[in-house]
Amino acid sequence: xxxxxxxxxxxxxxxxxxxxxxxxxxxxxxxxxxxxxxxxxxxxxxxxxxxxxxxxxxxxxxxxxxxxxxxxxxxxxxxxxxxxxxxxxxxxxxxxxxxxxxxxxxxxxxxxxxxxxxxxxxxxxxxxxxxxxxxxxxxxxxxxxxxxxxxxxxxxxxxxxxxxxxxxxxxxxxxxxxxxxxxxxxxxxxxxxxxxxxxxxxxxxxxxxxxxxxxxxxxxxxxxxxxxxxxxxxxxxxxxxxxxxxxxxxxxxxxxxxxxxxxxxxx
Amino acid sequence: xxxxxxxxxxxxxxxxxxxxxxxxxxxxxxxxxxxxxxxxxxxxxxxxxxxxxxxxxxxxxxxxxxxxxxxxxxxxxxxxxxxxxxxxxxxxxxxxxxxxxxxxxxxxxxxxxxxxxxxxxxxxxxxxxxxxxxxxxxxxxxxxxxxxxxxxxxxxxxxxxxxxxxxxxxxxxxxxxxxxxxxxxxxxxxxxxxxxxxxxxxxxxxxxxxxxxxxxxxxxxxxxxxxxxxxxxxxxxxxxxxxxxxxxxxxxxxxxxxxxxxxxxxxxxxxxxxxxxxxxxxxxxxxxxxxxxxxxxxxxxxxxxxxxxxxxxxxxxxxxxxxxxxxxxxxxxxxxxxxxxxxxxxxxx
Numbered sequence: 357x358x359x360x361x362x363x364x365x366x367x368x369x370x371x372x373x374x375x376x377x378x379x380x381x382x383x384x385x386x387x388x389x390x391x392x393x394x395x396x397x398x399x400x401x402x403x404x405x406x407x408x409x410x411x412x413x414x415x416x417x418x419x420x421x422x423x424x425x426x427x428x429x430x431x432x433x434x435x436x437x438x439x440x441x442x443x444x445x446x447x448x449x450x451x452x453x454x455x456x457x458x459x460x461x462x463x464x465x466x467x468x469x470x471x472x473x474x475x476x477x478x479x480x481x482x483x484x485x486x487x488x489x490x491x492x493x494x495x496x497x498x499x500x501x502x503x504x505x506x507x508x509x510x511x512x513x514x515x516x517x518x519x520x521x522x523x524x525x526x527x528x529x530x531x532x533x534x535x536x537x538x539x540x541x542x543x544x545x546x547x548x549x550x551x552x553x554x555x556x557x558x559x560x561x562x563x564x565x566x567x568x569x570x571x572x573x574x575x576x577x578x579x580x581x582x583x584x585x586x587x588x589x590x591x592x593x594x595x596x597x598x599x600x601x602x603x604x605x606x607x608x609x610x611x612x613x614x615x616x617x618x619x620x621x622x623x
Numbered sequence: 624x625x626x627x628x629x630x631x632x633x634x635x636x637x638x639x640x641x642x643x644x645x646x647x648x649x650x651x652x653x654x655x656x657x658x659x660x661x662x663x664x665x666x667x668x669x670x671x672x673x674x675x676x677x678x679x680x681x682x683x684x685x686x687x688x689x690x691x692x693x694x695x696x697x698x699x700x701x702x703x704x705x706x707x708x709x710x711x712x713x714x715x716x717x718x719x720x721x722x723x724x725x726x727x728x729x730x731x732x733x734x735x736x737x738x739x740x741x742x743x744x745x746x747x748x749x750x751x752x753x754x755x756x757x758x759x760x761x762x763x764x765x766x767x768x769x770x771x772x773x774x775x776x777x778x779x780x781x782x783x784x785x786x787x788x789x790x791x792x793x794x795x796x797x798x799x800x801x802x803x804x805x806x807x808x809x810x811x812x813x814x815x816x817x818x819x820x821x822x823x824x825x826x827x828x829x830x831x832x833x834x835x836x837x838x839x840x841x842x843x844x845x846x847x848x849x850x851x852x853x854x855x856x857x858x859x860x861x862x863x864x865x866x867x868x869x870x871x872x873x874x875x876x877x878x879x880x881x882x883x884x885x886x887x888x889x890x891x892x893x894x895x896x897x898x899x900x901x902x903x904x905x906x907x908x909x910x911x912x913x914x915x916x917x918x919x920x921x922x923x924x925x926x927x928x929x930x931x932x933x934x935x936x937x938x939x940x941x942x943x944x945x946x947x948x949x950x951x952x953x954x955x956x957x958x959x960x961x962x963x964x965x966x967x968x969x970x971x972x
Contacts (some may be wrong), residue, residue, distance in 0.1 A: 523705045526672045529692040530699050531719030531770060541718075545709050 387603060394600040404597035413582040413598075414605055420494060420578060421562030424501035425509070428558050432509045433551065437543065439510070440517035455507045462504055466571025473499055473572070496573035504568050505561035509554040516550025517543060549617070556613045563606055624648040624806050625669070625774055630678035632661065632668050639665060642678070642832050644825060646774075646808060651800050653821030654810040655841075655853065660827050662810035666776045669808070670697045683773060693722070698767035702779040704759040706751035712762050713747040719770035737765040740802070741795065757788035761795060768805065777809045781816055796820060815969075818842070818859055818892060826850045858895045858940050864970065874968060876937050882912045884965040892970070897942035899967040902931060903960045904951055914962045919955050933961050 363370050394401045404410050439451060457465060473480045473490035480490060490496035520543050528538040544551070566580040574581060579602045587595035625646045632639040639661045646652045656662050667673035669680060671692035679688045687695050698719075707715050716737060720730045738744040741761045751759060760780060767775055780796065781789045797820060800807055811817055817824050818838045826833040826841065826849070834846045841850065842859050862876040864883065873880040874893045881893065901907065906914055917939070921932035929948050931941045939961055943953070953959070 521705060523701055524707060526667065526670075526692070527699060527701070527705050527766075528707075528718070528722075529672065530670050530695070530697060530772075531766070532693045532722035533718075534691075534693055537722060542707060546707075 390596060390600055391603070394597055397597075401597050401600065404601055409577075410579075410582065410598050410601065413577050413579040414602060416494075416497075416576055417563050417578040417580070417602075418605075418609070420497040421501055421505075421559050421565075423494075424498045424505065424562045425555055425559040427498065428502055428506045428509050429551075429555060432506055433513055433544075436510045436513035436551075436554075437517050437539070440514045441522070454510055457504050458507050462565065462567030463571060465503055466500060466568035469499055469503055469568065470571055490572055492573050492575045494573075494576065497569050497576070497578060500568035500572050501562035501565050504565050505558040508557040508561055509551075512554030512557060513547060513551045516547030516554075519550070520546045552617050556610070556617065559613075560606070560610055563609075624650070624683060625808070626679075626681040627669070628679040628681065630665075630668065630680065631676045632664055632673060633676045634661060634664055637661060637830055638676075639668075639827075639830050642827070644832065644835065646806065646823075649804045649806055651797075651807045651809065651820055651822045653817040653824045654808065654827060655814065655817045655821075655824050656810070656812060656827040657853075658812050660812075661830060662812075662827065663778050665827070666699060666778050666808070666810055669774075670699050670776060671695050672699075696770070696773045697776060698770060698772040698774075699776040700760075700763045700767045700778065700780055702783050704751075704756075704763045704783075706754075706759055706762055706766070708751055710751075711747070712743065712749050712751065712754070715751065715762060716747075716766045716769050719766065723770060733769050737769045740799070741765050755788070756784050757792055760784065760788075760792050764795065764799065768799065768803065773806065775805050775807045777807060779811055780809070781811070782813070793819065814842075814853055815859075815894060826853060828853075858897060858900075860893050860937055861891060862893060863891065874970065879915065879935050879937060881968055882965045883968045883970065885970065894969045895939070895963055895967055896969075897930060897940045899963055900939060900941040901962040902933065902941050902943055902947075902951065902953065903962065904957075906960050907962045909962065911962045911964045913965060913968075914960055916958065916960055919953060919957045919959060922953070922955060933959060935961070 435454075439447065460468075469490075471477060473483070473496070475481060475484065475491075483490065483495075488495050490499055524542050524546070525538050528542045529535070533541065564580065566584065569578055570581050570584070577585065579598065583595050583599050583602065586598060627642050627644040630639070630642040630644075642665065654662055654665065664673055668675050671687070671690060675688070679686055681687065682695065682697070706712075707718065710718065713734060716734050717730050720733055725733065734747070735744075738747055741764060743758065743761050743765060746754065746758055746762065751762070754762065760783075764777075764780075777796070781792055784792060793816070796807070796809070799805065800820075809820060821838055823835065823837055824841050825835045828849045834841060834850045836844075838859075839861065860874075860876040862874055864872060864874050866872055872883050872885070874883050876893065883893070901911070906916075915935050917933040917935040919931055920934045920938065923930040923932075927945050929943055929945065931943055931948075931953060933939050933941060941961060943951075951959075
């Protein structure tokens with residue numbers, strides 16, 4: 357009786373909990389099912405871990421995503437700061453365009469990148485002249501990853517800079533700090549939390565990229581492409597162990613980074 | 624020392640026009656104006672933090688209109704402290720010294736000196752978010768003066784503080800000024816604060832400079848309706864407190880003696896709010912201990928309320944409602960009585 361009354365009094369909460377549970381299970385069950393199915397077949401998983409093709413692909417994925425995050429950091433933070441601090445005509449347009457990669461289908465993004473970084477456009481030709489090609493190369497993977505993941509970094513860093521009181525920068529200037537010193541000693545450290553979160557998001561998004569990468573660089577093979585190739589060539593059973601490994605690595609890395617970022621928050 | 628020459632600042636919504644002002648070396652200069660008069664922007668313009676539309680700024684005989692803020696040697700203290708939240712108190716204070724490439728020894732010495740001066744030595748290792756409002760304001764002051772700026776700008780430094788802390792920080796400001804001889808430019812909307820601290824006052828309103836003068840001149844001879852309105856909200860009298868043989872403490876203004884409720888050590892000004900003064904045509908017998916005869920010299924009609932100036936002397940500004948104004952039939956030249964409580968008299972330095 358009292359249980360029914362509890363439900364009756366908390367109808368909104370109960371409904372939302374049920375709906376929330378549904379979507380939570382939807383996310384968790386496929387991941388859990390796959391991991392447990394693999395665990396029962398530990399031999400295959402172990403073999404996969406020892407397979408140099410697989411470890412090479414996963415290593416390449418993490419590495420390429422790291423490079424793209426570093427490039428994104430160097431080029432993205434200044435833009436994020438400009439967008440947070442200055443008003444200029446067309447600012448809304450710039451902000452909108454920066455987010456476009458989030459909504460563009462990633463294979464389409466790959467095609468667009470191919471046009472610019474391929475051999476038919478001057479940019480691709482210019483890079484080729486100095487020995488950098490984007491077709492089937494690490495550079496191609498990095499370019500694809502940057503394109504699809506940079507919005508996460510810029511948006512997060514921009515919000516971080518916006519939260520820094522402009523007057524902190526003003527006080528720093530009156531105390532003798534140049535604009536550069538003010539940025540590196542005041543604005544940047546105070547926005548660091550958001551910048552770090554943006555970097556983690558960018559890196560994670562890079563690791564998970566498939567569509568844009570496969571158009572530019574089927575080889576060298578990053579892990580998502582390898583999963584796809586094994587699935588296409590040999591079927592589900594051969595693709596699954598790699599997929600499991602990839603998920604485990606991603607989740608562990610993600611948790612570790614988030615924990616580190618969170619711990620910094622408390623101090 | 625610092626001269627503003629026909630300075631104009633465009634704020635989009637409103638404009639600060641043709642401000643010409645000259646502040647002397649070592650002066651405690653107050654800019655007084657209502658909230659939203661652009662006082663903060665004026666300070667930021669002087670510090671080089673806000674682009675000015677036209678005009679020139681001179682600092683110690685050098686034009687600094689286009690000089691970067693970090694090269695002006697002008698420090699600023701904001702109303703809500705604006706301490707660097709990621710740095711300890713000590714690192715906040717030392718920031719300016721580091722930027723000016725002081726040696727480590729020099730940094731230590733100067734921080735120690737400032738901490739001692741402001742009584743914040745025990746706070747040096749705390750983080751800003753653990754400090755009280757008054758402590759934060761002292762740290763902000765310390766951070767601003769440690770670089771020995773040529774001019775210190777303070778933006779409503781007392782407004783965010785509770786009354787007791789306000790008194791304390793006000794004391795601190797006065798002492799800093801006296802001991803260091805530093806030139807201070809202080810903006811406020813509080814008339815009493817202006818009188819208490821300022822050697823001279825500039826009143827701004829409606830985007831313009833309305834009047835510049837000593838506190839005395841501003842409240843004795845306001846040059847416009849606007850300034851008068853600011854001054855009219857307070858009766859402020861220079862004078863002296865005295866202990867009488869009958870046990871009363873009185874405050875002597877001209878030939879008049881107001882009975883006051885508090886011990887008045889060292890106070891040199893008294894103020895009475897116009898709304899706390901009662902006007903009557905006959906002497907009133909009540910618990911209020913101050914009752915004086917006087918003559919109405921001026922009537923300012925503000926609609927539902929009126930400001931009636933009664934000369935005892937001194938001249939007292941009294942607020943009356945239209946209802947009682949008409950009922951009493953008040954007019955200029957009339958003999959009336961003013962009555963107010965001893966506790967209505969506010970004393971300050």
